[in-house]
Structures are given as structure tokens and as C-alpha cells.
Amino acid sequence: MASGGIYDHHLPQTAANYIPLTPISFLERTADIYPHRTSVVYGKRHYTWAATHSRALALASALRRRDIGTGDTVAILSANIPEMFEAHFGVPMSGAVLNAINVRLDSDTIRFILGHGEAKALIVDPELAPVAREALDGLDANILVIDIEDPSFIPDDPNSISRIGSLTYEELLIEGDATQPPVRPENEWDAIALNYTSGTTGNPKGVVYHHRGAYLNALQMVLDWDLPTSAVYLWTLPMFHCNGWCFPWALAARAGTSVCLRQVRSDKIFDLIRTEKVTHFCGAPIVLNLLVNAPPEEKTGIEHRVATMTAGAAPPSTVIEGMEAMGFDVTHVYGLTETYGPVTLCAWQGDLWDAEEPAKRAALKARQGVRGHMLEGLMVANPETLKPVPRDGRTIGEVFLRGNNVMKGYLKNPATTEEAFMGNWFHSGDLAVWHEDGYVQIKDRSKDVIISGGENISSIEVEDVLYRHPDVLEVAVVAKLDEKWGEVPCAFITLAEGATTSVDQLFNYCRDNMAHFKVPKHIVFGLLPKTSTGKIQKYVLRKRAEEVC
């Protein structure tokens, strides 16, 4: 507390002037002031902020009555529906930590996550019941499984299971008492969420967020985007991605409306933009691409401006141009699971850039940019010395970040946590150049992550699966640029002596052994280029991949 001199004394923190920062405050304030405004819309379901608050309180109370609370993990496997939104408040309000799991993962990975995070409860969307059941089978843990019911969901396979738990979400809410006050963090450094990153080496890592960071990054989203009070936000970005970039909390801070949708389809998106008067949405470049290339008849009748925030693989300039030609304002941001979602943005220099040609404007905007409002430090530097690279737009270095919206650390992984924070900067693992104007542009990923349709794919993970095939001698998987997906995995394989496996057989093998989005789109047989020390030269393969049709 020392600030020296006469200010040193007699002014301790009290509950009147020091309250741990938490996004729970946003919900409480908005429910208090705008109880009748619409919080969530999902098809014919409409909730007010009073209702969302009350349901979150009931969820928190019900979890605690079942002895789930402070320091426990509550996992959720769900599409972007109201229950997923509510869980972002109700779970922390029980004192527990929310673990929103990527719904595109295979059951093995989900099982690993549930085990590693020691989930005490799992809330399951009917669409995800089959994979959740597989994940739970063979998991040696006592997990309370809660089924979300969604009458609007019609499974492709009418025989697929949709109920796997011991009670439904609505039954759980009824067990709760919405008049009970929520648990608030004793310390703003307490955990609020757990998000697994695929990383690149083997098992996913559990990134821990704290209340302080969630509060501040939610505000960063508001400020970076000038998100106004009562914004209408369309949920095209999965909430399992860094807690939807903290937007559930940001929308609570702004008394905004969340428009939910289960499937990201262009007709549905345009329809909701039109009917619900959506003002804002986020999405990977692939979502933008989907909209740009949608049939013209889907796009008619939208009279208002719509703001889009995009991140992931840098959006091709053509996509940015296409979006802006449609009357959508695109904000390009960049971040990682470890940073609560986006922490840099390509801040628009209106006075300098407005007059540029559309192509040049799009190229400027395709850069990852500068630090967001809450990021305290951003640099491109030599990963060994941490010495910043020159701002010449050419010298490649690693992106380093610092701020209150950098994760608390990796769960049960002190060594990797320490490594990630070495030298008091967070090591992003992304390679970039630094432009003269201070804008960062990512050029490559030091860890070879492939970003496909907004999803991170670990090349090493795909390689591991292929390496398990008896006919595969050596394999290297790299990213190949793709107009639709941003990037796709491309596998270069050396077959074992005398092997007869075909490319098609290997495709099938991949489909049986990994999530579909991870399956390489191209498989190429041949010898792999290596350094003198025998290390595979991925940069050579990346160039080759661009020549593959």
C-alpha cells in the first residue's frame, strides 16, 4: 500500500471503496436498471435481463445445493443458445469455474478435458449428447450430467440420443432459489473460467481466466469496438471460443441483446440481421466469406449499418473488400485463448486511411494492428533475447503481450506457465513483422498451428494420428491457404518400405481417427526435406503446399 509520504497512512481498503472486479457486476447492474430490456433471443424464446439474472441466480443456487461451488469446475458442451449464455453468469455466481468445451472436438479430447479439469458437472446440449456420452463412457469420475432441452433442435438421425443426464437444465433451475445472493469472488484474481487450447504438443492445455481479466477484457471489447448501449449482437462466434471473446459479459455491461443461433448459415444470418435488427457480430474470416458469397437474394432488405469483428487467420483482403461493399464495417482483431480472446485491433486511422483505394484499405486492415484498450504491452521481438525487432515491416520476430487480460496461467502446469511468461512477457508463439506505423502483422506461427474456419488445428496432433498408421513412415502437416477455410491442413507423407496404402485409404483413416475439421484436405506422398540435423523443413513444405491443387 505504500505510496510514501503523507499518503501512506490511515486509508485502508473497505467494502465501501474496494470491490473485486467481476463481470457479475455487469449483470447485476443491467438487471437492476434495464430489467425489461431483451437480453436473449433464440427463435421464439425471448428473455429479459431480469429473467436472465433470475435464471443465473437460480442456476448458481442449484449448483451450490448440490455442493458444487467455489473452486469446482462446471463444464458445458453447447451451441450458442440461451443456456450457454446464462452459464457464463450462473456458474461463476455459484463460485465455480466455467469450462466451455469446443463442440467440434472428438470424444477422446473431451474426455481428457473433463478429466484434467476435474469437472463436477457437465451441461449438455441435445445436439452434443452423442459425443458427450462417448466422452463420459470410460471416464472414471462422478459428474453430474445436466441435459439442455431444445425443442427447436431436430437431429439428422431421429434415433440419436439427446438425453444422457440425470436431470434437465430446467429441472436444475427449479431446485435453485433465485433470491439467494450470488457468490462473489473474494479476490478478483480468483478463477472464473477454464478454456482448453489445442496448443500444438499433445494434450490440450487448460487456460485459467480470472474475474479481473474477464471484467477488463469485456470492457476492452466495448471500447475497441465502440459498442453502444443496447447493441444487438448476433452469436455467430462460438461462446466456447475464449468465452465468446468475453462478449456475454460485454453485452451485460452494455445491456445489449444476444441473438442466438445454432447453425452458422448465411440465409439464417441475413434473416436475423434483418428481422432482429442486428447491429454487431463476430466471426472467423470463413463466416465473412460465407456472407460475401451468399446468393444476392439473401442479402436484400438490410437498411442499417452492421459492424463485424473478425479474427483468426488474417482475413483475405478480398473478403474485407466484399464485406465493406455490402455495407458492413469490419474491425480486425487478434488474440489467443491465453488472452481472453482479442487483445490487438487494427485501429482505423480515419484521417490517414479513409482516402485510400479499397484494395489498399483492405490490405491495411488485414494487419493484426496495435494494442486494444486494456493491453498494456505489445511487441515483436527476438524470442531468445526479447529485444524488439526494428519496425521495418520485414524483420520477423515473435509477438509478445503483457496486460491484465493475459491469462492467470495453465491449469496444473506450472512449468509451461512459467515458460509462457518468461521475461515477464507472454510468449504468443506467433511470428510477425512490425511495421513503421507500429502495426503488427502476423506472418507465420512458430508452433505450426493451422487455423481452419476459425478453429485451431495442431499440426503435431494430426501428425501423431497419421504416425500411428502402420504404413506411414514420416509425416509433416502444414497449413495451406484456402479461400474458403482460411487455411487447411496439408499432409506430406513418406510411406514405409513396401507399403501399398492409397491416398484415399489414408483420408478414410483420418476421418475415423480425428475430428473432421482436422482431416487434411490434401495428402501428398514423397520424401520430406530436412535440415542437416535431420529436422523437417516445414517452411519448404509450406511453399510446396501452395502448389498442390
Added chain:
Amino acid sequence: MASGGIYDHHLPQTAANYIPLTPISFLERTADIYPHRTSVVYGKRHYTWAATHSRALALASALRRRDIGTGDTVAILSANIPEMFEAHFGVPMSGAVLNAINVRLDSDTIRFILGHGEAKALIVDPELAPVAREALDGLDANILVIDIEDPSFIPDDPNSISRIGSLTYEELLIEGDATQPPVRPENEWDAIALNYTSGTTGNPKGVVYHHRGAYLNALQMVLDWDLPTSAVYLWTLPMFHCNGWCFPWALAARAGTSVCLRQVRSDKIFDLIRTEKVTHFCGAPIVLNLLVNAPPEEKTGIEHRVATMTAGAAPPSTVIEGMEAMGFDVTHVYGLTETYGPVTLCAWQGDLWDAEEPAKRAALKARQGVRGHMLEGLMVANPETLKPVPRDGRTIGEVFLRGNNVMKGYLKNPATTEEAFMGNWFHSGDLAVWHEDGYVQIKDRSKDVIISGGENISSIEVEDVLYRHPDVLEVAVVAKLDEKWGEVPCAFITLAEGATTSVDQLFNYCRDNMAHFKVPKHIVFGLLPKTSTGKIQKYVLRKRAEEVC
């Protein structure tokens, strides 16, 4: 750090993921990203954010070279000019605490403040040099006095002094090294500013702000007002008032432009709104009143919307109506020196209120409202029991506040600090009713503060001066509503036996012995109503005051 369970361990704070909150970050980020945007305009002087940053760094460095830094107080007595704005950054960046003094105070009070705050330096505007010299005379302290030069300032009296210090502000800056990094707070709870409130009992109290609160309340101003990036803000609100409601820091967060002006005159205000394209300004109701009643020719040629934030005595509905009729959007807020400026706002319920008649809309807006984004608690309650009053719009209670934007405490005044935070709520001393919709409306001031032209006047202080006149036996000063000033002091006096002093003589006596704005506008002779225990019944006098012409 305990959050229990598996989250307990191994995730300590590092400099990569924990940085004390401070508004210094806002300046650094904006100077980094928008170096060429205009930070401050004052007549023909224009500064960019790079220049403001550099000048603030030079100020910080120069102060430290003169051994002024962490834990020291640097006072400033200045109109709203660029140096005053810069001091809000440069002083904290030296580690010192900024004490911006009310320029309307008399020299005795300024002397008390300089002594109590133990100022090591005083920065003085040429217009304030005469009163500063008087204050310094007879002050037994070694204070570095720094003169601001302002060629655009022409004193009424050509013989009045404008230089009283040992060097000029620009000379001081030259001593500094703008390449030296600023001092950042070790702890966000460290003091950043000291603001004296007149209070009501005797000497002013020194309210201490910390970096965390300044950071958060600046953001609250942005969020409460939906203040956009690159807002153009006109400085009609004195920066010595709660550090201009934290707007110097809020504008740094938004890369906004500060348009300075020395005198609050309607022609000048309309002129700047027109020429500088001002989008936002704050002011007491009296400033709004000035604009509403300005000659029509001053108002022509303003094509854009202008947002106004007002606080102080509740603005008369007619003023709100008048402003809105002129095309100005009025946001009504409320706060105290102890809360970094405004912390409640009359949040507009667009969907419910838009359709009301103008008079009804203005009446709704004249209420002090609900909590701002960063305020964690607001209630109207019984001051003894802290039990909330019913939300009936009739029962009077005291306003209680809680949040990270409540002061650190009163300097060198632990007993009063403890009293102010009794029961873990900040006791505002303001009396209010609580409406059914949760909106607070202030009805009276328990401590009899009179708010005249946005200035707090302590009735007891005025009484004390009058009590010193030999002919005055008893005196009670109360607020009288006034169309122009909001409230004015009205003094009820019982003369001593055989006294012959006239009302006019007493007016003159007041003018000689207190700041002019504190001089009662009405003096009434007669007996004072008292309770059975001999206490003067001010509520009776308040009613009588309304009948005085």
C-alpha cells in the same frame, strides 16, 4: 489468492499478467496509436497526443530532478488551459499526487490547502497569480512556484502581477528529459490526486483518489455517456472539480480532443462548438441556463448533435427542455468529490420514456438516477440503521454509495474517513427519495451545503464569517432556489441588542471576507425559529427563504 480446489496453486501474478490499473496507461496507448491526432486545442495552440505525452514525460522528469516525486503533493491553480490538462498526466507520472485547487477560493483557504496537503510545488496560471501570492505569503513552507505563461490572457488590471514563481512552466519542461520512463504506481491503490471539498464544518477536507479509481471512473464516464473514439470535448467544466470528473483521463482513453477555454461565456461556447466541431461538454445547470438564454444570433450555424452532461443542483426541467429544444442531448449525473465526480446517471429508458411529453421527459431526467457502470452499490437508507427506505418516491433517506470509484479516504483525517465509511457504505450526506423504478431523486442536503453555479458553499462557513461581525448575534444560512444559479445562500440574522448595522453594510462585510460566490444574495433580519433544545430549525428557514424576493 485462494479460489479453492484445483485453482489454488501455481498461478502467481507476474508482470506479464498483472499491471496496476492507472490512467497513465491511457495516455501511453493513445500516444502510441494516434500520435498525430489532436489532443488539446486552446486558441491558436494545438497539441498532438505525441506532444502531450512528451510534455507530460518532461514535466514528470523535471519534477523528479527537483526531488519531487512519489508521495509528494504538486498543487496547481489554473484555468482550463493545456498546462492544467498536462498536469493530470505529468504529475502522476513523476509519482507525485496532483492537487488541483478551486480557483474561486479565497487566499486563506488556498493557504490552508497548500499547508494541509504539504504541497512541494505550486503551478500557477497568470490569472491566479495575485491570489496565489496572497496565499503563499504567510505560509511557512518551501514551495517551488512555477508560473504558467499565457500570452492570450489579458488581465483586467494591467498592473496586476502575473509572475510570482522562480521559473516558468516551459522552463521547467526544458529541465526534464522526455525519454525517461514515467513512474508507474507500485500498487493501484496508491494516491494519484488530492481534491479538497468544502464540506460543511470548518476546514476543507482532502479527498484522496487512487490510480485504480481514476482508471475506473474515467471508463465509467466513457461508458455512461457512450463517449466515442475521437470525441471533441469542450472544457466548460473546471478541471479542478474532481479532476474534471476524470475527463482528462477519459479523453486520453478515447483519443479525444480537449478544447480549452478560459472563461465560460455563451458566445465563446457556441463559437467553439461551431468551429471546433465540439461533440461533448459538461457543465453545471447554470452553464446550461446561460446557453438556453443566450441571444439567438450566437446559436446559429450548429448543424451537429452535441451531448451535454450536467450535475450539481438538479437542473430545472425548463433548462433541460430548453437544451433539448436547441438540439443538445442532456445526460444528468450525480456525484461528489468523494466519488471522483459523477457516479450515478439518469439512464434514459428510451423504450419507455421517448413517447412522453417534453415536460414529463425533463422531469424524469431531472432525477439523479441509477448507478453508473462502475458503481457497485447505491441505496437510499435510514442513516442510523442503514435499512433501505421503501421505493415509494416519498420516504426520505440518505444516499449511500459503494464502489471502486469511492475515494481512498480523507487525508490525515482517519476519524472522519472511518465515519464516512461506517457500515461499509459511503455516507453521501445527501437526502433523497427512492422511486418505484429504482431512480434516486435528491431532495435536500443533510449537511446544508448550498450549490450555487455548480460550486459547493458550506452554510456553516458563511455563518462563521458573519458570526465574526460584532453586530451579529445569531445567523443561519440556507439555500434559496434561484433560476440562474440553481441555489443561492440566504442569511437569516438576529442582530445584537442596540446594533445599527444595515443590510447593505453586512453585504459589504461579506464581500470583504469571503469568496464572492459565497456571499449571501439575501439577508433577512429577525428572530430565528428553534427547537425546544435550542437548535435552529433550518427547514423552517428554507421555506421562508423561498418567500424572500
